[in-house]
Each structure stands twice: as C-alpha cells, then as structure tokens.
Amino acid sequence: MYDKLWLIPFFPLAGSVINGLLGKKIKSEKVIGTIATLAVAMSFLVSCSCFLSLLGDQVKVHQQVIASWMTVGTLNIEWGFLLDPLSAIMLMVVTGVGSLIHLYSIGYMHGEEGFYRFFCYLNLFVFAMLMLVLGNNALVMFIGWEGVGLCSYLLIGYYFHKQSAGDAAKKAFVVNRIGDFGFLLGLFLLFWTMGTEHGVWTFNFVEIAEKGHLLGAGGTVVTIVTLCFFLGATGKSAQIPLYTWLPDAMEGPTPVSALIHAATMVTAGVYMIGRLNGLFAMAPNTMMVVAIVGAATAIFAATIGFAQNDIKRVLAYSTVSQLGYMFLAMGVGAFTAGIFHLMTHAFFKACLFLGSGSVIHAMHHGLHHAHLHDDPQDMRNMGGLAKKMPITYWTFLISTLAISGFPLLSGFFSKDEILWWSFGSTRGAIGLWAIGAVAAGMTAFYMFRCVSLTFWGEQRTNPKAKDHIRESPLVITIPLMVLGFLALVGGWIGVPALLGDAFGGMANHFEHFLEPVFGHSQETYHIAIREALHHSAGLEWGMMGLSVLIAFIGIGIALYFYIWRPGLAAKFVNAFPQLHRVVFNKWYMDELYDTLFVNPVKRLGTFCWKGFDVKVIDGIVNGVPRLIGDFGKALRLVQSGFVHNYAMVMVVGTIMILAIYIL
Amino acid sequence: MEHGITVHHYLVLSAILFSLGTFGVLTRKNAIVIFMCIELMLNSVNLTFIALSRHLGNMDGQVFVFFVMTVAAAEAAVGLALMITMYRNQESIEVDDINMLKW
Numbered sequence: 001m002y003d004k005l006w007l008i009p010f011f012p013l014a015g016s017v018i019n020g021l022l023g024k025k026i027k028s029e030k031v032i033g034t035i036a037t038l039a040v041a042m043s044f045l046v047s048c049s050c051f052l053s054l055l056g057d058q059v060k061v062h063q064q065v066i067a068s069w070m071t072v073g074t075l076n077i078e079w080g081f082l083l084d085p086l087s088a089i090m091l092m093v094v095t096g097v098g099s100l101i102h103l104y105s106i107g108y109m110h111g112e113e114g115f116y117r118f119f120c121y122l123n124l125f126v127f128a129m130l131m132l133v134l135g136n137n138a139l140v141m142f143i144g145w146e147g148v149g150l151c152s153y154l155l156i157g158y159y160f161h162k163q164s165a166g167d168a169a170k171k172a173f174v175v176n177r178i179g180d181f182g183f184l185l186g187l188f189l190l191f192w193t194m195g196t197e198h199g200v201w202t203f204n205f206v207e208i209a210e211k212g213h214l215l216g217a218g219g220t221v222v223t224i225v226t227l228c229f230f231l232g233a234t235g236k237s238a239q240i241p242l243y244t245w246l247p248d249a250m251e252g253p254t255p256v257s258a259l260i261h262a263a264t265m266v267t268a269g270v271y272m273i274g275r276l277n278g279l280f281a282m283a284p285n286t287m288m289v290v291a292i293v294g295a296a297t298a299i300f301a302a303t304i305g306f307a308q309n310d311i312k313r314v315l316a317y318s319t320v321s322q323l324g325y326m327f328l329a330m331g332v333g334a335f336t337a338g339i340f341h342l343m344t345h346a347f348f349k350a351c352l353f354l355g356s357g358s359v360i361h362a363m364h365h366g367l368h369h370a371h372l373h374d375d376p377q378d379m380r381n382m383g384g385l386a387k388k389m390p391i392t393y394w395t396f397l398i399s400t401l402a403i404s405g406f407p408l409l410s411g412f413f414s415k416d417e418i419l420w421w422s423f424g425s426t427r428g429a430i431g432l433w434a435i436g437a438v439a440a441g442m443t444a445f446y447m448f449r450c451v452s453l454t455f456w457g458e459q460r461t462n463p464k465a466k467d468h469i470r471e472s473p474l475v476i477t478i479p480l481m482v483l484g485f486l487a488l489v490g491g492w493i494g495v496p497a498l499l500g501d502a503f504g505g506m507a508n509h510f511e512h513f514l515e516p517v518f519g520h521s522q523e524t525y526h527i528a529i530r531e532a533l534h535h536s537a538g539l540e541w542g543m544m545g546l547s548v549l550i551a552f553i554g555i556g557i558a559l560y561f562y563i564w565r566p567g568l569a570a571k572f573v574n575a576f577p578q579l580h581r582v583v584f585n586k587w588y589m590d591e592l593y594d595t596l597f598v599n600p601v602k603r604l605g606t607f608c609w610k611g612f613d614v615k616v617i618d619g620i621v622n623g624v625p626r627l628i629g630d631f632g633k634a635l636r637l638v639q640s641g642f643v644h645n646y647a648m649v650m651v652v653g654t655i656m657i658l659a660i661y662i663l
Numbered sequence: 664m665e666h667g668i669t670v671h672h673y674l675v676l677s678a679i680l681f682s683l684g685t686f687g688v689l690t691r692k693n694a695i696v697i698f699m700c701i702e703l704m705l706n707s708v709n710l711t712f713i714a715l716s717r718h719l720g721n722m723d724g725q726v727f728v729f730f731v732m733t734v735a736a737a738e739a740a741v742g743l744a745l746m747i748t749m750y751r752n753q754e755s756i757e758v759d760d761i762n763m764l765k766w
Contacts, residue, residue, distance in 0.1 A: 641765025643758045647689055 001053040005064045005081045008043045008050075008091060009130040015039030016123035023116025033106035036119035040102050040126050044095035051088045060084055060516040061206060063136050075201045082136035082205060086274055086517045089339065090133040090267075093346050097263045098126050100479035104354055105255040107475035108361060118158060122259070125151035129264050133271060137203040138187050141272070145183065145236065148265045149176040155260065156252040168248040175245040179235015183272075186228030190279070193221050209278045209520075217282040217525065226279050226286040230293075233269030238320050239297045239327060244590055246320055250312040254357030257312060262319050262349035267342045270323070273330045274339055274517070281333070281521035287427050291331025295422075295435040298324030300587075302442035306449070307584040310377045311356045314450045318403065319349060321443060325418055328436055332428040333527035334421035335518040336511045340494045341414035347490050348399040348411055351483035355396035358472040358480065359454060362389060363461070370464035379450065384459035388469050391477045393455050395484030400451050402487040404444035405551040410491030412548075415440060417496055419547050420540060424533040426526055433543075437550050444554030452562035498540050673714030680707035694746050694756040698739060705735045 015036050019026075026032055054060065065080040102122060109118050128147025135141035150173075157169030190208070195201040198214040215222045233239070238246040238261075249261055260266070273280055273290070280287055301321035308314045322345050329338030362385075363376035374381050386393040402411035419440070423433035459466055471477065494510035495503070522528060533539065561569045573580045582588065638649075680703060687700030709728045716724025746756050753760050 636766040639764075639766050641762035643761055644689060651685055651689065 001049050002062045002064060002083060004046055005050065005062075005083055005134065006066055007046050008081075008095070009127050009134060011039040011043045011046075012123040012126040012130065016120050016127060019116050019123065020120035023120055026116065029106070029110065029115050032116045032119050033102070036123050037099060037102040037106065039123055040095055040099040043126070043130065044092070044099050047088070047091040047095050050083055051092055054083065054085065054088050055513075063206065065136075069139070073201075077137060077139055077203055079140060080136035080204075081134040081140075083134070084517055085513050086271070086339065087133050089343065089514070090271055091130070093267075093343055094126065094129050094133060094264050097346050097350050097483070098129075098259060100482055101255050101259045101263075101350065101354070104258075104357070104476055104479040105253075107473050108255055108357055109253065114158065118155075118253070121151055121154045121158070122255070125155065125260060125265075129268070132268055136205055138205070138208075139203050141205075141275075142183065142187070145232075145268060146180065148260070148268060149173060149180065149236070152176070152249070152260050152265055155256040156249045158252055158256065162251070165251040168245075168251040172245040172249050175242050176235050179232045179242050182228045182231025182235065184232075186225045186232065189221065189228065190215075190225045193225070205275055208276070212278045212282065213524075215279075215282065218284060219282075222279060222283045223285050226276070226283045227289065229272065229276060229279075230286060230290055233272055233327070234293065235269075236272075237266045237269030237323050237327070239269075239293055239323060240300065243297065243301070243320050244593060247313055247316040247586070250310070250316050254312070254353060254360060257316070258350045258353035258357070261316065262353050263346035266319060266323055267326070267346070270326045270330060270338055270342050273327075274335055277335050277518055278521045280330070281525040281527055284427060284525075287331045287333065289331070291328050291422070291427070291429075291432055294324045294327030294329075294331055295432050295439070296324070297321065298328060298439040299435050299442065300324075302439045302446065303583055304586050305446040306442070307580060309379055310375070311359065311379050311382075311450060311454060312353075312377055314379075314446060315349070315352055315356060318352075318443065318447065321439060322349065322403070324439070325415065325436065328422055328432060329418040332422045332425040332432065333522065334418055334425060335522070336494075336514045337414060337417035337421055339514060340510050341411075341418055344402065344410035344414045344487070344490055347483055348402040348487035351395055351399040351480060351487050352403070354476070354480055354483065355392050355399065358389065358392040358476050359385060359396075361472055361476070362392075362469045363465075365470075366461065366465040366468040369468040370462060372462055372465055374462060374465075379453040381461050382454045382459075383457045383461070384455070385469065386455040389455075389471045391471060391480060395477075395480040395487075396455065397451060398484045399487045400447045402491075403447055404555060405440055405547060407548055408491070410487050410489070413491035413494050413496065413499075416544055416547055417494070420496070420543060421529065423543060424529045424540075426528060426530055437547055440547055441550040441554040444551045445558045448555050448558035449562055452558060456563055457566065498537060498544070670714050670718040673710060677707045677711040677714070680704075680710070692757045692759055694742075694749070694758055697758065698742050698746075702735060702739065705731060 015038070018035055019032055023032055054062075062083045063080055064083070065078045067079045068076060069079050070077045102119070105118065105122065109115055112118065125148060128144045128151055130144070132141050132144025132148060135144060153169045153173040156172050157166050159165045160169075187203075191201070191203065193215060194208075194211065198211070200207065200211045200214065202208065202211070215225075231242075235242040246261055246266070250257055252260075280290070298321045301317045301324065305314050305317040305321065308317065322341070326338045326341050326345070329335070329341060359382065360376050363382065367374055367376055398409070402409040405412045405415045419433055419436050422428045422436050423430060461469065495508055497508060500508060561572070585591075684700045684702075684704030684707060687703065688697050691697055691700065709731055712724040712728050712731070716722065749761065750756050
C-alpha cells in the first residue's frame with residue numbers, strides 16, 4: 001500500500017486541474033462539485049488504508065521517492081513522501097475534514113458565479129496541504145507551505161469585487177510571507193551548519209532526526225534555528241505577533257474559513273514543530289518561548305472574542321486562541337497532546353464554522369426574502385434560532401461544549417492533557433498552567449455567549465425576515481452531523497492514563513500510536529511529567545476537577561449575562577465604555593502595526609516611486625534623449641542653405657589641415 | 664640670388680591667383696562670376712603643375728594638366744546647365760537665392 005502514497009496528493013491536484021481548465025465549460029454545478037469532492041474523498045480512502053497498514057506494521061517510517069529534483073554533488077533533493085504516524089494522522093484529518101467541507105460547499109456555494117473557480121482553488125489547497133504534510137524533506141514541505149499560503153490568498157479574495165476581501169487576502173499573504181522568511185532563515189541555517197560543521201548535507205527529515213543531535217543540545221545554533229522556524233509557525237498559525245491576518249480572513253466564504261483557517265492550514269505550524277521535535281527538544285529556551293507565546297496568544301485572543309458581534313469573528317479569535325493552546329502544548333513538550341488537540345480542534349472548529357455558515361446562509365436567505373440589508377453575520381440580528389434550525393443548533397451546541405472542555409467530549413481530553421503538561425512537565429511552569437486555565441474559562445464564556453446570542457432567547461431578527469429562516473439542506477447538514485459526532489466521541493482514542501485507569505484499563509491509543517515519532521526525543525532530553533508528580537493521582541484529579549470547574553464557571557457567567565439577565569451585558573458595556581472600546585477594537589493592534597510597520601513601508605515605497613523612480617530613473621531615461629535632441633537642434637543650424645557658408649567652411653577646413661600638417 | 668624668372672616666381676604667382684580665385688568664390692554673388700573664379704583657381708593649379716614639372720624634369724605634371732583642363736571644361740558645362748535651370752525657376756542666378764535646402 002505504501003507505494004500508493006503519491007496518489008494522495010495526486011487526486012486533488014487532478015481535480016484542481018480539471019476544474020480549473022474545464023470548469024467554465026462544465027455548466028453543471030453538480031459535476032464540478034462531485035469531481036472536487038470525489039478527488040478529496042479518494043485521497044481520504046487511500047490515507048485510511050495507509051493508516052491501517054501502518055497500524056499493523058512494525059516499521060513505522062516509510063518513504064516513497066517519486067523522482068529526483070536536484071542533485072548537487074553529494075546532495076540529492078528528491079520529490080519524496082514520508083509516511084509515519086504523525087503524517088498518517090494529519091493525512092486523515094486533512095482529507096477527512098476536507099472531503100466533508102467539499103461536500104458542504106456544493107450546497108453553500110450554490111448559485112455563485114465563480115463556482116468552478118472555488119472548487120479549483122479548494123482542491124489546489126488540499127493538494128498543497130498534503131504536500132506539506134507528506135513531504136519527506138523540508139523543501140517539499142516548503143512547497144506545500146507556500147502553496148497553502150497562495151491558496152489562502154486566492155480563496156480569501158474569492159469575492160474579489162469587494163475591496164475588503166482583496167485587502168484581507170493581501171494582508172494574509174504578506175503577513176504569512178514574513179513568517180515564511182523566518183522558516184527559510186531557519187532552514188538555511190540548519191542546512192549550512194549541519195553541512196559545514198558536521199558534513200551532513202541534507203534536507204530530509206529522517207536524516208535530520210537522526211543526525212540532528214550533532215548540533216549540540218542547548219547550543220546557540222539550535223536555538224536560533226528553532227526560533228526562526230517558530231517565527232514561520234507564528235505566521236502560518238496566527239500567533240502573536242503575526243495573527244492579525246486571521247480575523248480579516250473571514251472575508252472569504254465560510255467553507256474556506258472552516259477548511260483553511262480552522263482545520264488545516266493554520267495547523268501547519270504545529271505540525272512543523274511536531275515534525276522537527278528532535279530539534280526543538282534540544283532547545284529548551286525556544287520551547288519556553290513557544291510556550292509563552294502560545295499561552296499569551298490563547299488568553300489575548302480570548303479577550304477579544306468577548307466583544308465581537310460578527311459570529312465569524314468570534315470563531316476566528318477562538319481559532320487563534322486554540323492554536324495558542326496547541327503551541328503551549330508543543331512548548332512544554334506535550335507533543336502528543338498538541339497533535340491531539342489539533343485533531344479534536346479540527347473536528348469541533350470545522351463543525352462550528354460550518355454551523356455558522358449554515359446560520360449565515362439561512363439568515364441571508366431570510367433577509368434577502370424580505371429585501372432587507374441587515375448584516376446576516378451580526379449576532380445582534382439573530383436569536384432564538386434553535387427551534388428554526390435544529391440540526392445546526394445541536395451540532396453547534398455539541399461543538400461548543402467540546403471547545404469549552406465539557407467532560408468526556410473530545411475537547412475535554414485534549415485540553416486537559418495540555419493543561420496537565422503545562423503544570424507538570426519538566427519544561428512547564430505553573431504560570432503557564434494558570435494562563436491556560438483562565439483562557440479556558442474565557443473560551444467557555446465567549447463561546448456560550450455566541451450560542452446564547454445566536455440560538456437562544458428571543459428572535460431579534462426583523463419580523464419580516466423571521467419566518468423565512470429555515471434549516472439548511474442535507475448537503476449542508478450531513479457534514480455538520482458527521483463533524484458533530486466526531487467532536488462528541490473523537491476524544492476517546494486519547495484518554496489519558498488517569499481516566500483510562502478509572503474507566504477500567506483504557507489505553508491512550510493516540511499517545512501509543514505517536515510514540516515512535518516523539519518518544520525518542522522525549523526520552524533523550526528528559527521531557528516528561530516531573531518525577532515528583534508521577535504518582536500524585538490525587539493532584540491530577542484535582543487539577544482536572546479545577547479546569548472543569550473553571551469551564552462551568554465560564555458557561556455559567558455566559559448564561560447569566562445573556563439568558564437570565566439579558567440587559568446585563570449592555571449595562572456592563574456602559575459601565576466600562578473605554579475598556580469595551582479597546583477590546584472591541586482588538587486592542588488596537590492593527591492600528592499599532594499600521595503605525596509601526598505598514599505606514600513607514602508605504603512611505604518608503606512612495607518615496608522610491610515618486611522620489612527615485614520618477615525623478616531619477618525617468619529623469620535619466622528621458623533626459624538623455626532630450627540632451628541628444630538639444631544637441632541636434634544646435635547642430636543642424638550648420639545647414640543654413642547658404643552656399644557661401646559651405647564654401648567658407650571648406651576653405652577654412654583646408655587651411656586648418658594645412659596648418660596642422662606644416663606645423 | 665638667382666637671376667631671371669625662377670620656379671619660385673611661378674609658384675608665388677600661382678598662389679596669388681589661387682587666393683584671388685578663392686576670395687572670389689567666397690564673396691561674389693553672381694553664379695557665372697563664381698564659375699569664372701573657379702576656373703581661375705584651376706588654372707593657377709595648372710600653372711603650378713607645369714612649373715614644377717619643368718623644375719623637376721618630370722613629364723607627369725604636364726600630363727596631369729591635360730586631365731585638369733578636361734575636367735574643368737566638363738565641369739563648366741555642367742555648371743552652366745545648372746545655372747540655366749536655376750534661372751528658369753528663380754528668375755535669378757544669385758547664389759544667395761539658392762537657399763531652400765536648409766533646416
């Protein structure tokens with residue numbers, strides 16, 4: 001089965017090419033949608049069979065080389081794929097969630113003018129993501145890395161007639177690029193140091209994992225290399241300081257937000273750290289930076305989520321916040337927990353986004369019917385939709401409970417694992433746990449605020465539109481149901497040891513499966529729960545109970561503010577208008593970036609244009625001909641038409657020649 | 664000091680005639696007069712050739728004079744033809760009036 005690895009990225013690429021080239025001619029939406037969805041679905045099937053083969057296999061690392069890309073001396077860079085437990089899981093998440101979203105998009109994008117263009121880009125995106133995840137060397141991964149950035153630009157700017165969409169797409173691409181610069185710097189430094197100092201010239205991940213220790217644990221080189229890679233991760237995965245593009249990216253259609261900005265692209269950074277875990281394990285300083293940035297982002301984004309009115313914005317900041325959790329996990333050495341959270345997050349966040357899409361779709365339909373121009377995405381126009389859209393409501397509620405860490409749902413297991421490790425890991429700190437716990441409470445609060453405003457309470461939608469809001473068609477609700485189900489039960493494959501013992505010997509299958517990937521570096525560099533805590537089950541239960549309690553408090557406060565005392569929120573805002581304004585305006589970070597970076601660069605650009613390009617370059621390019629022209633104007637006066645002048649010139653010339661000759 | 668007319672006298676005379684011819688070409692307005700001055704220049708050159716031929720004892724100079732005379736005749740014929748055409752167009756053969764080929 002492993003020789004079929006190349007099929008996995010091939011199907012979406014083929015789908016993209018077919019839809020891209022022939023899409024305009026294929027008039028049927030169903031055909032275009034089916035081609036695209038089938039492509040990803042077939043990749044999913046192949047991924048599943050590879051996964052199953054891997055489960056039973058003793059050898060956990062398989063590479064497949066398609067062709068050679070560049071050969072320079074002893075360095076051989078190839079187009080190769082790497083299948084190991086980590087990439088197997090990522091494959092299934094990407095293709096599985098991806099195919100559900102493709103199916104959903106057939107219904108959601110119905111009637112759109114650029115229907116085929118959407119599916120072409122969406123397939124291209126899946127292709128790039130698969131290259132990223134499957135690549136056996138850093139260069140193939142980088143192709144995927146850049147590719148997802150490109151497709152993100154194309155898809156965010158899908159409604160390119162809208163100025164805001166075009167701006168958001170550009171912002172996403174530029175901010176991403178800054179991160180990519182970090183990635184490249186790290187890669188170059190790694191390659192160069194390994195090569196010149198240790199004679200190992202390679203980009204291949206397996207070789208880097210084997211020979212990486214040559215760089216010297218805790219050394220400056222490793223620290224700088226990993227910091228640069230982490231910068232790349234902050235760009236791609238929207239951490240502080242490069243997160244500003246993600247909320248704006250909500251300009252794209254909702255399936256795009258679900259696929260790219262919840263389930264797949266933004267997880268590329270986390271995957272990269274997982275792939276290079278050997279290097280990161282050698283650089284404790286970097287890991288601390290990663291953990292701090294992750295925790296800070298988690299809590300920072302959560303605060304902004306408090307005050308947003310647009311349903312997609314709330315979910316966008318929630319994504320940034322949950323990504324912070326994943327990086328917190330990777331930073332304290334809980335690699336498995338980070339990937340686990342990545343997976344559960346993909347389930348519930350995709351479900352949330354698709355659910356919000358369903359709501360927006362219904363609201364749009366209703367408002368359109370009544371010829372109103374209210375914003376269909378503004379939660380202040382929603383309310384009481386639970387009865388109107390039951391399937392959407394229930395899947396949304398389940399996913400919200402999952403993200404809030406409600407016991408026994410998927411999010412609970414993964415988030416709890418992360419919090420326990422931030423507390424008890426050899427690379428953890430109690431401060432990190434505290435921030436994570438508070439952020440968890442905040443997550444519960446703002447997500448339930450979102451649910452309350454959208455689905456509970458009285459309907460605030462304009463009466464004329466109210467009755468036209470109804471549940472979405474099956475092609476939209478089936479993916480919701482599948483994802484909701486996964487959000488509900490998906491956590492059971494990663495039950496932590498504590499609960500597993502309590503439930504009668506359930507193993508942590510997830511951790512066991514990923515052990516070949518992370519186990520080596522965790523053992524070598526002593527990344528584990530501290531010895532002292534190994535047998536304090538009581539403390540672990542206590543912490544678990546505490547985080548559940550915090551979640552319930554968050555939920556409770558949200559219910560209090562929005563269901564029991566509906567006017568309380570408004571009163572709170574009025575009591576602290578300044579604070580509300582700051583939080584609502586995202587702590588003015590965009591404005592800060594504008595002043596510090598964007599405007600100076602713009603001014604530099606304008607100066608280069610007006611001051612240099614126009615004045616100097618055009619001056620030279622236009623000036624030289626003008627000079628020649630003026631010279632010519634002067635010179636042609638010689639031709640006076642006056643015959644005596646010509647004769648005189650001849651005589652004078654002859655005399656001069658004679659004079660020079662004689663003298 | 665030699666006696667009699669030496670070659671120097673011929674050369675000086677030739678130079679004077681040449682200068683007079685040049686001055687005439689540069690100064691006179693009438694095209695016929697300019698042609699006459701050109702003839703004068705040509706003849707002065709002829710004189711130089713013959714004087715030096717005699718002085719150096721080489722016949723080449725005198726043979727060349729034949730060529731010069733032939734050319735002078737042909738050139739005078741062509742020039743007069745030009746002048747006739749000019750007169751037909753401009754009613755004048757003053758060189759100052761032939762000034763259309765200018766910038």
